[in-house]
Amino acid sequence: NAGVTQTPKFQVLKTGQSMTLQCAQDMNHEYMSWYRQDPGMGLRLIHYSVGAGITDQGEVPNGYNVSRSTTEDFPLRLLSAAPSQTSVYFCASSSRDYPTGELFFGEGSRLTVL
Amino acid sequence: AQSVTQLGSHVSVSEGALVLLRCNYSSSVPPYLFWYVQYPNQGLQLLLKYTSAATLVKGINGFEAEFKKSETSFHLTKPSAHMSDAAEYFCASRNYGGSQGNLIFGKGTKLSVKP
Numbered sequence: 001n002a003g004v005t006q007t008p009k010f011q012v013l014k015t016g017q018s019m020t021l022q023c024a025q026d027m028n029h030e031y032m033s034w035y036r037q038d039p040g041m042g043l044r045l046i047h048y049s050v051g052a053g054i055t056d057q058g059e060v061p062n063g064y065n066v067s068r069s070t071t072e073d074f075p076l077r078l079l080s081a082a083p084s085q086t087s088v089y090f091c092a093s094s095s096r097d098y099p100t101g102e103l104f105f106g107e108g109s110r111l112t113v114l
Numbered sequence: 115a116q117s118v119t120q121l122g123s124h125v126s127v128s129e130g131a132l133v134l135l136r137c138n139y140s141s142s143v144p145p146y147l148f149w150y151v152q153y154p155n156q157g158l159q160l161l162l163k164y165t166s167a168a169t170l171v172k173g174i175n176g177f178e179a180e181f182k183k184s185e186t187s188f189h190l191t192k193p194s195a196h197m198s199d200a201a202e203y204f205c206a207s208r209n210y211g212g213s214q215g216n217l218i219f220g221k222g223t224k225l226s227v228k229p
Binding site for chain 2: 004033035040041042043044045048058090092102103105106107108
């Protein structure tokens with residue numbers, strides 16, 4: 001009963017390095033999204049996808065790339081990490097019955113950029 | 115554009131007291147509304163949701179929320195707080211398809227429960 005799986009759980013990067021946060025779901029959900037959570041800011045949407053091959057920008061997309069080659073996977077790429085990208089990142093998915101359907105969240109990936 | 119406002123970033127109650135967490139939404143049409151809870155170092159899990167079927171919505175762990183269109187509110191309540199309710203709570207709204215189908219979150223309210 002995996003649900004939404006995020007890896008890694010913790011990562012430390014140096015400024016300018018690149019990396020990919022992985023997200024996989026086993027519920028055959030069409031909708032997937034990435035949020036970042038910062039103290040006092042709630043969760044802000046970075047990118048989202050409504051199906052394989054379809055992605056779009058959210059509220060704070062700068063510095064991040066995504067792709068959706070399969071229904072199951074939705075990786076988030078940091079192109080050149082900056083200290084402002086220090087945050088906790090959450091991947092979430094929901095079924096075709098969004099917007100009424102529940103959004104299922106992964107356990108988060110805590111990223112520190114030095 | 116839709117938005118969600120949670121009044122009070124921190125709320126402290128005594129065990130056994132009423133819990134009231136406030137949420138107001140802004141949307142051109144009544145959105146779908148959700149309350150999520152986040153325990154320390156965990157992801158978010160759904161407490162309850164309003165999808166226009168009934169204005170009073172009951173959720174898990176004894177929580178409920180009432181949708182009031184006239185007040186554009188969706189406040190979360192629980193009659194008697196328990197120590198295990200200490201967590202951060204997020205109100206969120208979601209509208210119809212396309213980019214409006216994305217979940218928009220409030221900034222969260224951290225609930226502390228005193229023994």
